[in-house]
Amino acid sequence: MSLNRRSFLASTVGVSASLAAPAVWSASHGRPRVVVIGGGAGGATAARYVAKDSDGAIDVTLVEPTRTYYTCFFSNLYLGGFKEISDIGHSYGTLAGAHGVNVVHDWAVDVDRGAKTVTLAGGATLDYDKLILSPGIDFIDGSVPGWDVSAQNRMPHAYKAGSQTELLRSQLMGMKEGGLFVMVAPPNPFRCPPGPYERVSMVAHLLKSSNPTAKILIADPKEKFSKQALFEEGWERHYGGMISRLGPDFGGGNVSVDPDAMTVDIDGQVENADVVNVIPAMKAGRIAEVAGVTDGNWAPVNAIDMSSKADPDVHVLGDASQQGDMPKSGFSANSQAKVCANAVRGALTGSRVFPARFSNTCWSLIASNDGVKVGATYEATPEKIARVDGFISQTGEDAALRKATYEESEGWYAGIAADIFG
Amino acid sequence: MLRFLSVFIPSVAAVTVVLISAYVFANRLVDRAPEPAAAHVPEPMVVQRDVVPEDVTKVIDAAIVAVNEVTELASGSDDAVTTSPVSELAAAGEKAFRKCKACHQIGKDARNRAGPTLNGVVGRVAASVEGFSYSKAMKAAGKRGLIWNEEELAGYLAKPRVHLKGTKMSFAGLKSEEEIAATIAFLKTFSESPVGVEDSDVSEAAPEVSLDASVLDIEGDPEYGEYLSSECTTCHQADGADDGIPSIVRWGEDRFVTVMHAYKLGVREHPVMNMVAGRLGNEEIAALAAYFAALED
Ligand SMILES: Cc1cc2nc3c(=O)[nH]c(=O)nc-3n(C[C@H](O)[C@H](O)[C@H](O)COP(=O)(O)OP(=O)(O)OC[C@H]3O[C@@H](n4cnc5c(N)ncnc54)[C@H](O)[C@@H]3O)c2cc1C
Numbered sequence: 001m002s003l004n005r006r007s008f009l010a011s012t013v014g015v016s017a018s019l020a021a022p023a024v025w026s027a028s029h030g031r032p033r034v035v036v037i038g039g040g041a042g043g044a045t046a047a048r049y050v051a052k053d054s055d056g057a058i059d060v061t062l063v064e065p066t067r068t069y070y071t072c073f074f075s076n077l078y079l080g081g082f083k084e085i086s087d088i089g090h091s092y093g094t095l096a097g098a099h100g101v102n103v104v105h106d107w108a109v110d111v112d113r114g115a116k117t118v119t120l121a122g123g124a125t126l127d128y129d130k131l132i133l134s135p136g137i138d139f140i141d142g143s144v145p146g147w148d149v150s151a152q153n154r155m156p157h158a159y160k161a162g163s164q165t166e167l168l169r170s171q172l173m174g175m176k177e178g179g180l181f182v183m184v185a186p187p188n189p190f191r192c193p194p195g196p197y198e199r200v201s202m203v204a205h206l207l208k209s210s211n212p213t214a215k216i217l218i219a220d221p222k223e224k225f226s227k228q229a230l231f232e233e234g235w236e237r238h239y240g241g242m243i244s245r246l247g248p249d250f251g252g253g254n255v256s257v258d259p260d261a262m263t264v265d266i267d268g269q270v271e272n273a274d275v276v277n278v279i280p281a282m283k284a285g286r287i288a289e290v291a292g293v294t295d296g297n298w299a300p301v302n303a304i305d306m307s308s309k310a311d312p313d314v315h316v317l318g319d320a321s322q323q324g325d326m327p328k329s330g331f332s333a334n335s336q337a338k339v340c341a342n343a344v345r346g347a348l349t350g351s352r353v354f355p356a357r358f359s360n361t362c363w364s365l366i367a368s369n370d371g372v373k374v375g376a377t378y379e380a381t382p383e384k385i386a387r388v389d390g391f392i393s394q395t396g397e398d399a400a401l402r403k404a405t406y407e408e409s410e411g412w413y414a415g416i417a418a419d420i421f422g
Numbered sequence: 423m424l425r426f427l428s429v430f431i432p433s434v435a436a437v438t439v440v441l442i443s444a445y446v447f448a449n450r451l452v453d454r455a456p457e458p459a460a461a462h463v464p465e466p467m468v469v470q471r472d473v474v475p476e477d478v479t480k481v482i483d484a485a486i487v488a489v490n491e492v493t494e495l496a497s498g499s500d501d502a503v504t505t506s507p508v509s510e511l512a513a514a515g516e517k518a519f520r521k522c523k524a525c526h527q528i529g530k531d532a533r534n535r536a537g538p539t540l541n542g543v544v545g546r547v548a549a550s551v552e553g554f555s556y557s558k559a560m561k562a563a564g565k566r567g568l569i570w571n572e573e574e575l576a577g578y579l580a581k582p583r584v585h586l587k588g589t590k591m592s593f594a595g596l597k598s599e600e601e602i603a604a605t606i607a608f609l610k611t612f613s614e615s616p617v618g619v620e621d622s623d624v625s626e627a628a629p630e631v632s633l634d635a636s637v638l639d640i641e642g643d644p645e646y647g648e649y650l651s652s653e654c655t656t657c658h659q660a661d662g663a664d665d666g667i668p669s670i671v672r673w674g675e676d677r678f679v680t681v682m683h684a685y686k687l688g689v690r691e692h693p694v695m696n697m698v699a700g701r702l703g704n705e706e707i708a709a710l711a712a713y714f715a716a717l718e719d
Contacts, residue, residue: 053648335653338653342649352645357701359656375694377697389701390697391697409666413665414665415655415658
């Protein structure tokens with residue numbers, strides 16, 4: 001199915017068409033060029049929308065090192081045994097084939113904002129008129145003493161999906177009977193606020209059948225967490241006695257690990273663990289810092305079009321951006337990408353630019369057919385992306401509603417995957 | 423392992439400080455599969471919207487309690503469906519309706535008298551019964567799009583002249599919340615959208631709101647609609663596939679507009695859709711309808 005553009009043009013006299021001559025961008029060199037760094041929820045959506053909606057008027061290059069992108073969303077369901085790893089893997093063939101995106105599998109290693117160029121690890125240089133950065137997150141060195149990426153095989157983070165997620169699952173499957181799984185939860189702000197707790201739910205679901213005497217311990221530096229009442233109710237109901245959480249009052253914020261000894265030190269008390277999932281503190285993907293658009297850990301942006309506060313020709317999307325009230329989620333990144341794509345296209349081709357509008361909904365699975373969700377809509381204000389309105393599932397909901405919510409999340413996954421990669 | 427006390431800090435704030443106000447009545451039309459009437463307790467999902475004035479909220483809370491009580495009575499037996507709480511409530515409403523009968527007729531052969539006929543009143547636009555001469559205030563309310571959904575009716579029936587200043591209806595209001603809930607349940611039995619409509623295709627359900635022609639006639643801007651549609655396609659697939667979230671393509675513009683307004687007004691309940699549609703204006707809904715209508719295979 002495709003939009004019948006010609007009938008639009010015929011029927012909407014006076015509407016400026018997307019093929020109209022570039023009004024803003026000067027035609028001194030070929031087609032205007034957009035380079036997107038990062039082919040995840042934000043970047044791939046932006047590349048797809050700019051290419052699709054400009055109908056070839058804009059040259060779009062997407063730089064992404066991996067050939068298959070494994071979504072973090074639903075990676076917890078893979079851990080729980082609800083999905084195969086292949087269910088959450090997506091490739092870039094349609095972006096290239098159907099939308100004409102030039103997909104380059106390489107790392108961006110440098111950005112020269114003066115010369116408006118991006119340098120790739122392979123040595124190539126790309127010119128851009130507009131640069132879109134959506135590199136996701138990296139971890140803050142030293143945030144969990146004893147852990148660094150060289151330890152990620154012994155103590156996986158599984159917070160960038162793919163081999164890390166598979167590793168964590170195989171460790172859980174091989175865990176000794178009655179063993180201990182420890183999660184070191186991250187401090188705010190981090191990607192996917194309910195993510196660690198959905199993960200605990202899915203690990204509990206897995207262990208309940210394969211290793212029912214196993215225990216789960218969360219060391220958490222945060223007082224509160226997303227959907228807390230819902231998760232705690234669900235844990236009690238489905239996995240009574242299996243899961244404990246040590247918040248900051250109980251030393252959950254004072255944690256170090258020893259990956260060789262497989263121990264976790266929580267406020268001076270050393271636990272011998274069998275599987276340890278360390279989710280360190282986060283910051284914007286490193287290339288944002290290299291590009292010089294970060295302030296502290298994140299890249300501040302203008303809510304109206306996701307342009308960097310440091311450079312109007314650079315846009316930053318998704319987890320890496322510091323935008324205001326939206327949680328760092330795939331849904332948010334996708335939503336921001338569409339606002340950005342509309343603005344970028346307008347700037348380069350003179351197409352109509354519509355007011356920014358954002359939304360987010362995050363579904364989480366607590367156990368089989370026990371889904372919950374939280375969501376909100378947002379608007380652009382001069383200061384930030386500001387929350388307008390929202391909802392959250394409630395404790396005590398009946399089984400039918402929870403099942404419907406889970407089924408809806410399946411629908412959402414199919415929908416957003418098509419919207420990003422389709 | 424000894425220190426694994428379950429250290430659960432109960433989270434109170436966000437979840438309990440919610441506005442039940444958006445959840446007007448238990449026996450509303452839901453947009454999922456139909457459930458037996460006995461199972462129609464209020465869905466505990468909460469939409470945080472301030473749509474209802476304070477005094478109405480109180481009425482509404484009480485109405486939920488009333489429905490709950492009846493539900494409990496009915497759920498004592500296994501085949502409770504035969505004495506559904508909805509029909510009990512409606513029966514109580516028939517009694518309460520005696521107070522209205524002096525001026526309003528309802529049912530077959532109903533005609534306008536001192537007040538307009540009330541067939542189909544639940545979900546219709548204010549001041550839309552043909553041949554009845556409404557007050558200025560009521561006509562204005564209709565123009566601005568007031569729909570007699572349950573929320574509005576509850577407010578109006580409690581204190582007509584407070585809820586709609588300038589109304590001709592010279593009635594002090596129904597005193598008890600139970601009476602109001604019952605009356606509305608009764609009125610609903612004469613309205614187009616019974617509880618639990620067969621609803622396998624969301625677009626096919628009976629129209630829950632009757633929109634003013636002026637709303638349906640807005641010519642949508644499809645280019646704007648295309649931009650707005652990107653908010654839909656995060657969940658609804660543009661090619662019409664349905665993997666757990668319904669297809670929204672090829673509905674026809676009027677149908678699309680009507681359903682979106684039903685979500686916007688809360689006549690249809692779904693927290694995500696109430697939130698998304700709640701932010702769309704008439705022009706935006708028309709734009710979306712125009713865009714989706716222009717999608718082709
Ligand atoms: C366990 C878990 C569960 C989650 N569940 C949900 C959920 O249910 N719903 C939801 O909405 N969100 C969920 N999320 C969050 C979601 O995955 C992220 O918020 C989202 O992926 C952010 O998109 P992004 O574009 O900012 O980054 P990413 O999707 O991470 O994409 C970044 C991409 O940039 C690439 N990249 C990085 N640096 C460079 C460079 N220098 N050069 C080239 N490419 C580069 C990376 O390879 C990567 O592919 C979950 C996250 C986790 C960890």
